[in-house]
Amino acid sequence: MRNVAVIGAGVSPFGRLDALLYQEIGRPPVNDAIENAGIDRKLIQSCYYGTCGGVGVGHEIMSETGLIGIPITRVVNACSSGSNAFRLAYMDIASGMSDCVIAMGIEKMKNASMAVVGGGTRFQIEAKAYSYGSPFSGGGGGGMPAGFALMGRAHMKMFGTKREDFANIVVKSRKNATKNHKAEFQTKMTIDEVLNDVMINDPLTRSQCCPRTDGAAAVILMSEDYVKEHHIDTPIWIKASAMGSHLGGGDPSYPPGLSTDADTAKKVFKMAGVEPKDFYERGFGECHDCFSVSELVHYEDFGFCKKGEGADMINDGVVEIDGDLPINPSGGLLSVGHPLGATGTRQIAEVFWQMRKDKEVAKRQVPDEHLDLAFTHTLGQPGLGFTNVMHVFSRDL
Amino acid sequence: MESLITRPKGPRLVGNKLNAIKCNTCGHIRYPARTYCNKCQGTDFSSILIGPKGVVATYSTTYKKKLNDKQRIFGVVQLFTEDGEDSFILSGTFDTENYDDVKIGKKIELLPNDKYNIFKILED
Numbered sequence: 001m002r003n004v005a006v007i008g009a010g011v012s013p014f015g016r017l018d019a020l021l022y023q024e025i026g027r028p029p030v031n032d033a034i035e036n037a038g039i040d041r042k043l044i045q046s047c048y049y050g051t052c053g054g055v056g057v058g059h060e061i062m063s064e065t066g067l068i069g070i071p072i073t074r075v076v077n078a079c080s081s082g083s084n085a086f087r088l089a090y091m092d093i094a095s096g097m098s099d100c101v102i103a104m105g106i107e108k109m110k111n112a113s114m115a116v117v118g119g120g121t122r123f124q125i126e127a128k129a130y131s132y133g134s135p136f137s138g139g140g141g142g143g144m145p146a147g148f149a150l151m152g153r154a155h156m157k158m159f160g161t162k163r164e165d166f167a168n169i170v171v172k173s174r175k176n177a178t179k180n181h182k183a184e185f186q187t188k189m190t191i192d193e194v195l196n197d198v199m200i201n202d203p204l205t206r207s208q209c210c211p212r213t214d215g216a217a218a219v220i221l222m223s224e225d226y227v228k229e230h231h232i233d234t235p236i237w238i239k240a241s242a243m244g245s246h247l248g249g250g251d252p253s254y255p256p257g258l259s260t261d262a263d264t265a266k267k268v269f270k271m272a273g274v275e276p277k278d279f280y281e282r283g284f285g286e287c288h289d290c291f292s293v294s295e296l297v298h299y300e301d302f303g304f305c306k307k308g309e310g311a312d313m314i315n316d317g318v319v320e321i322d323g324d325l326p327i328n329p330s331g332g333l334l335s336v337g338h339p340l341g342a343t344g345t346r347q348i349a350e351v352f353w354q355m356r357k358d359k360e361v362a363k364r365q366v367p368d369e370h371l372d373l374a375f376t377h378t379l380g381q382p383g384l385g386f387t388n389v390m391h392v393f394s395r396d397l
Numbered sequence: 398m399e400s401l402i403t404r405p406k407g408p409r410l411v412g413n414k415l416n417a418i419k420c421n422t423c424g425h426i427r428y429p430a431r432t433y434c435n436k437c438q439g440t441d442f443s444s445i446l447i448g449p450k451g452v453v454a455t456y457s458t459t460y461k462k463k464l465n466d467k468q469r470i471f472g473v474v475q476l477f478t479e480d481g482e483d484s485f486i487l488s489g490t491f492d493t494e495n496y497d498d499v500k501i502g503k504k505i506e507l508l509p510n511d512k513y514n515i516f517k518i519l520e521d
Binding site for chain 2: 146149150151152153154157198199200201202203247
């Protein structure tokens with residue numbers, strides 16, 4: 001496989017953008033990414049874009065940005081759509097098919113209900129048929145928060161984790177997001193405000209659930225040959241890409257973690273030739289904190305700590321921007337927001353800018369000693385299964 | 398070739414026990430029954446009945462928008478075979494509206510129901 005680098009990124013403001021068309025949300029980050037990369041847009045040979053609800057919007061956005069005529073592929077994989085689009089762009093270049101590719105993610109959440117994510121009416125019919133006589137039947141109808149609430153309750157019982165531990169994840173997230181002018185929530189919250197917020201599914205209060213956000217993000221990828229030929233300044237190299245899938249339920253190891261996350265982390269770290277401890281010494285990351293509980297169990301599933309020790313990571317300040325292993329310096333999904341198709345590429349834009357010390361992240365810059373290595377992670381639930389995508393990045397080839 | 402027509406059919410429940418299958422190659426349990434094991438891809442299975450007795454693995458409750466909304470308490474239970482050798486994780490709804498009735502580790506029984514998995518909380 002050929003070496004591939006990220007060379008530019010652009011992110012739209014995240015929030016409720018009901019008044020804007022898809023094109024109006026997606027066009028600026030595409031143009032910004034090209035400008036950030038400092039390349040002629042004629043170099044871009046292919047496009048992959050992740051979106052759940054935006055049928056055909058990639059063609060419209062690429063057309064408006066002068067990129068029509070190239071292969072354009074829509075990727076639909078729930079919350080992993082954007083990172084999945086990025087993975088395909090990486091594979092396109094690594095395989096030798098293309099030398100310069102754009103990966104974009106975009107979502108208007110009004111058009112991306114779980115029924116749409118799963119494939120529309122057909123999904124609803126099949127889900128109903130499947131749930132008849134399945135492990136999921138009668139699961140309470142609580143939606144996404146319910147699954148992570150169940151995980152949280154089990155974690156509390158098995159390891160003595162407290163509600164305050166989960167709430168602290170939000171306090172950290174909000175603090176980081178005050179330095180992110182693209183985030184939906186840019187104000188701090190105290191632990192009492194988090195705990196006393198409206199209860200959704202015990203132990204998850206409203207602010208422990210990521211908001212339904214609109215937004216878009218784009219990144220430009222380039223082959224090593226092109227990076228040299230076009231004299232690209234400070235490329236960030238993709239060291240590994242891994243993906244896993246799992247059909248939830250029936251697995252006794254399910255609470256309080258996700259076996260598919262643990263498996264994918266092992267795969268991606270092995271491919272990159274790193275171990276979890278390496279991130280303590282010289283790395284950071286962006287993980288899929290769709291709920292406070294999910295970020296805490298990700299620490300454990302990725303091997304950054306033992307099972308049951310996730311609370312120590314947040315309470316001891318390990319995952320703060322100035323901690324031993326900064327996690328979600330952007331503010332993560334809990335504060336930046338979670339437009340399903342855009343989240344994966346938004347995370348990659350964050351680690352790219354951080355590693356390149358771009359002015360875009362100057363106010364929340366991760367310290368120098370942690371900029372050698374970074375990871376990104378998304379967890380999606382297209383229908384009844386799980387899919388997750390992880391990448392590892394390095395400043396060195 | 399697998400298709401909707403050739404997909405293994407069978408009753409969801411036998412009495413109030415899950416009508417599941419156990420892979421003879423790796424021991425993985427599948428419910429409902431399917432042609433392939435999703436752990437080792439094996440195709441050699443034995444029938445196995447699981448439940449109705451089990452324990453609460455985890456639980457939560459739905460957000461009540463209005464005071465008179467029904468409080469629905471849902472969760473995941475671990476159901477055991479009669480000999481206790483095997484178990485299976487199942488989600489469903491508890492037959493109580495009192496959140497304090499449910500605790501992790503409490504014994505439950507799967508109630509026969511054509512549509513949903515309903516768990517009855519048993520007295521200690």
